[in-house]
Amino acid sequence: MPADLAVIGLGHLGLPLAQAATTAGISTIGYDPDPRAAAPSGNDGPLSATEIRRLRAAGFRTTTNPAALSKVRTAVISADTPLGEDHALDLTTLADAARALAAQLRPHTTVILESTVHPGTTEEFLRPLLEEGSGLVAGRDFHLACSPSRHDPGNRTHRYGNTPKVIGGLTPACTEAAATFYGRLTDKVVRAKGPREAETTKLLETNYRHINIALMNEMAVFCHDIGVDLWDVIRCAETKPFGFQAFRPGPGMGGHAAPIDPKHLSRKGRSPSYPLRMVELAQEVNDRMPRYVIQRCATLLNEHGKSARGARVLLLGVTYKPDIGDQEGSPAREIASRLMELGAHLTYHDPFVPQWHVLDRPVPRADSLYEAAADADLTVLLQSHRTYDMQGLAVKAQLLLDTRGATPTGAAHRL
Structure with missing residues (x-):
């Protein structure tokens, strides 16, 4: 038919x-x-x-x-x-x-x-x-x-x-x-x-998102270094009724909509005279975030008298967006692989991912979320699914790093 x-x-x-x-x-x-x-x-x-x-x-x-x-x-x-x-x-x-x-x-x-x-x-x-x-x-x-x-x-x-x-x-x-x-x-x-204007609309929309998230990621590192609560800064800034749209930092960029720089054209002879430098820089900033998360993990463990080698680390949420099962480009994979290379013992929990492999090895899935958080030396929230009770998890976890700003103020260490 x-x-x-x-x-x-x-x-x-x-x-x-x-x-x-x-x-x-x-x-x-x-x-x-x-x-x-x-x-x-x-x-x-x-x-x-x-x-x-x-x-x-x-x-x-x-x-x-x-x-x-x-x-x-x-x-x-x-x-x-x-x-x-x-x-x-x-x-x-x-x-x-x-x-x-x-x-x-x-x-x-x-x-x-x-x-x-x-x-x-x-x-x-x-x-x-x-x-x-x-x-x-x-x-x-x-x-x-x-x-x-x-x-x-x-x-x-x-x-x-x-x-x-x-x-x-x-x-x-x-x-x-x-x-x-x-x-x-x-x-x-x-x-x-025409078609070019439609195609360039997508380029603008995608790059706008990446550049603004990169700004927030840089602000996250800066604010942590000077002892300022960025999440409170964002809360205050988004009350401005004009000239500001709130974006939030995270452990890295994921998803299918990758930033597009016209200098990377797939056909020879199509090199533009003016590359999008902001896009290049945003990509560099966002690509650094998984390494920054690892740095924060190691520092937190060290401050509590523990080494990353041999530490029990629980990763919460391994998808690139909340409340879906898509893992395309998720920073969780790079963070997990770097923790493995440091000698940490990983478990993970994600209600949308029944099985997860990193470096061709299966990562054990936590059956009981609260018990796993209580047993882990460090729990890292990488994706804030709606099913997670962050206040309850903050109480149960020995040490909690929140990379999404999902926990109540003062309940966890935030990115």
Whole structure:
């Protein structure tokens, strides 16, 4: 049975889109060449097992066969574009998705790119692949647009339906075709001048977050050194009704939305004349935070007459965001590996992560949270899940380092 929508790439972007479309009554299929991705279980993805079951019950189906793409009206490419070792976006999966779609592309189809990409990717990278593989011309035979994803996992306030979608089409007709589609999913559609403006919107949003968190991370180190409670400073500063938005420090940066520096372009000959120096510096600052957490751990243990070697350390929360199971880019892994290298004996607790491996070794999971906190020489809160009673844990723990500012004032050592 033909579907109205094909979601190409069933990762952290594709499945939430499929969920929103299916909920809106749009007949949807999901395509991914990886059999594991095409059979989501909800164990470690953006949707829970219950949400996956509901999605399938509503008619959503997945496939590894690209022929299923041949009869859809709209195709949204949501392939992952992770940062490579050179800090450039890896467009390999995006290219594979484009080629698979191009071979099946039919006239009058609307193709939309949601993946995180550099400005210019829709026109200079995706468009040629689609045209060469299909024999069709974008803007004439099929519609082409970019609408960067704004999905925020675990956010209970801003969902797909009430988060505005930015759309930039190759032509005005392309923009309107994409706007018609997204108008069925969200309350507000924002039309950009073109694909480059839409792509750069994502770049600005992502880098804005990283730069401001980097500022807070630097302030955390500075305030600790001079004996100032940064968390109280933030509480006071956020009462200002203009010119300030509160961000908070943490043990490091995680998630799928990596900072984007245009100097790290994946195609040769595209070096801009002015790199984003603030982004480079923010990345350096945020990358230092796991090491700073280790420093604080070692200092706290030493102040209490204990060495990191042989110390029993309990890590609380190993995901990159609260109340989800996604571990992508979580600083917990680097912190755990460095503690292991110092000779600490680790256990962890996370209600969303039943098993956890670091340095190819399983980390024991604490069954009884309060008993584990009482037994540990040091407990480190890395992610503040809602299920954690931080006041109770502060009472039970021998020594507690709170990297998220979740404990009551004076109940623990804060970052």
